[in-house]
Amino acid sequence: MIRDWYCPECGKTDQTKDDGTGTRYHTCPKMRMLSVPMVLAGVKARLVLKEPEGYVSGKIQQRDPERGRPIMSLITERADGSNDTIVYAPTATGKGAR
Numbered sequence: 001m002i003r004d005w006y007c008p009e010c011g012k013t014d015q016t017k018d019d020g021t022g023t024r025y026h027t028c029p030k031m032r033m034l035s036v037p038m039v040l041a042g043v044k045a046r047l048v049l050k051e052p053e054g055y056v057s058g059k060i061q062q063r064d065p066e067r068g069r070p071i072m073s074l075i076t077e078r079a080d081g082s083n084d085t086i087v088y089a090p091t092a093t094g095k096g097a098r
Helices: none
Strands: 002-006 013-017 025-028 034-037 045-050 073-078 083-087
Touching: 034 045, 034 073, 034 083
Parallel strands: none
Antiparallel strands: 002 013, 025 034, 045 073, 073 083
């Protein structure tokens, strides 16, 4: 099965030959060089970056490469009301006993 993809932010297109179960990603210059999902051609959508609403503290977290701001998630919102979310979960750190 051949599927056509596009990025709703930068317009990049791609084509894959697969079984129809995967998702295509690319590094998007309009989404601050983050790896973001592409959507199937013909589907109206937009990508929305969300920053954490709370205090980030010393957590190791995905950061916006351009602004250095932490990124909590990326939401793909489609015109039909459906959506997908990618969560960039922070990494916990700790120190062992000496």
